[in-house]
Amino acid sequence: MPKVPKVPKVPKAPKAPKAPKAASAATAAGEAPILRYCAQPMQHPRQFDPAVDALRSRAILAGGKKWVNGTQLTFCCYKTGDAVPGSWLGKAADIEEVRQAFQAWFKLGIGISFKELAAPADATIRIGFDPAGGSWSYVGRDNLNIRDPLQRTMNFGWALNTPYGRDTAMHEIGHALGLEHEHQNPFAGISWDADAVRRYFQGPPNNWDERTIDWNILRKISPAEVKGTSWDPDSVMEYAFGAGLISEPAAYRKGLQPKGGLSAADKAWIAESYPGVGPKKEIPVLEVGLSQKLAIKAGETRVFDFTPTRTRTYSIATFGSADTLMVLFEVRSSGNLEIGGDDDSGTDRNAKIDMRLISGRRYQVGIRLYYAQMAGETSVMVW
Structure with missing residues (x-):
């Protein structure tokens, strides 16, 4: 029977044995259950620059x-x-x-x-x-x-x-x-x-x-x-x-x-x-040219609203000594659509998205804070 493949250079769906066998519950007490198990695709572990402690x-x-x-x-x-x-x-x-x-x-x-x-x-x-x-x-x-x-x-x-x-x-x-x-x-x-x-x-x-x-x-x-x-x-x-x-x-x-x-x-x-947002909790609004503190701890996320008043290319970025993942969504009646993102973790730069946004449309910026030397000094701004 074919084997599950070795780690590919580019991640691809794994192969698995030919002969399927329906999973069953455990057999008599003390015997091994006759089950097929989940086989995760093998991935290369992330490597960091030596400067990252x-x-x-x-x-x-x-x-x-x-x-x-x-x-x-x-x-x-x-x-x-x-x-x-x-x-x-x-x-x-x-x-x-x-x-x-x-x-x-x-x-x-x-x-x-x-x-x-x-x-x-x-x-x-x-x-x-x-x-x-x-x-x-x-x-x-x-x-x-x-x-x-x-x-x-x-x-x-x-x-x-x-x-x-x-x-x-x-x-x-x-x-x-x-x-x-x-x-x-x-x-x-x-x-x-x-x-x-x-x-x-x-x-x-x-x-x-x-x-x-x-x-x-x-x-x-x-x-x-x-x-x-x-x-x-x-x-x-x-x-x-x-x-x-x-x-x-x-x-x-x-x-x-x-x-x-x-x-x-x-x-x-x-x-x-993935903490939910209660119906009474307002989502903070980003204003052009005005920075807002991220105000979260490492491991937490925060979402901001932004509705541009003019159609043009905008820059959205984080500031501070922090590792973040920032994602830009367009808010639609059918749900949020991810249209951009940047992950600055493990580098000496900040997350930044440059994108043409349409006047009157509603967008959301979601930010996950991985790590910050001074979390209280990390902020986000659109300009």
Whole structure:
């Protein structure tokens, strides 16, 4: 059977084993569950200039894959008529489960939204349903690196209208929102029987090679990239594992089975990462030539309104010794449309967007602060 490929020079959708096998619940107590697992595409870790100290790089990594508040996350499920392999096309029942999974995440009242689009070329998240491709998704803003509309950013390899399938849909969308695998959390304290793990995942139905096993199971994620300072064994981002794979903690030597669905920690993470805007809370307005303090802490985001009175090219920029991600949205009745952005993190410059804006149209500027030597001295201005 073909193997999952090595890290590509340019990120592309991963291949996976040919022979699909429907996921099932755990077998008799003490036996390994016969499941197919999510296999994330391997990515090159971000490298920083030596001048960027550890505290600063940690702060950048902590928020580097998260979206900016105000983002409308668009998705499209490949359908008949799209110039893609027929195996990528989903059944109506599975597509409906994807919609419901998006609803489950976004109905928590967070500061980003989602919308299903008909054309893959218009969507940020492009979803296939190839049984031979396994289930996987790119993480957060890594999706923006996959711009070809004929490349998937997410795939489902088994039926989603089962309890395990519904959790799979929630799991992959969790990746798209910026969550990593929970069992790779460095705070979990998991010690693996590495030989047993390799034997299990090299066998059917996963048939993974060693690099895929290391990337998705044995690798510890940087503490900066996980959702908290403790392990959540019930997270929807946690795998179920059978007996004999985990050596420590002792309580999980006979296996690990998450409860299913979104855990309390999952809900807390997304609320903290993408805080919603209450109906009574006004969004600050940017005025030409007048700077406004960002007034947020590292890891937080803030959104500003701007409605130009004249059609021309405007400059929008941050000021101060800070690492920021700035995104410009055009506000439409159908939702925010991202039209520009700049990420200055890890550099000695500030984020800046130069763009022609139309008089009378409403725009929003979303800014995520990664790190600042003096957060209170960071500001934004349009001119």
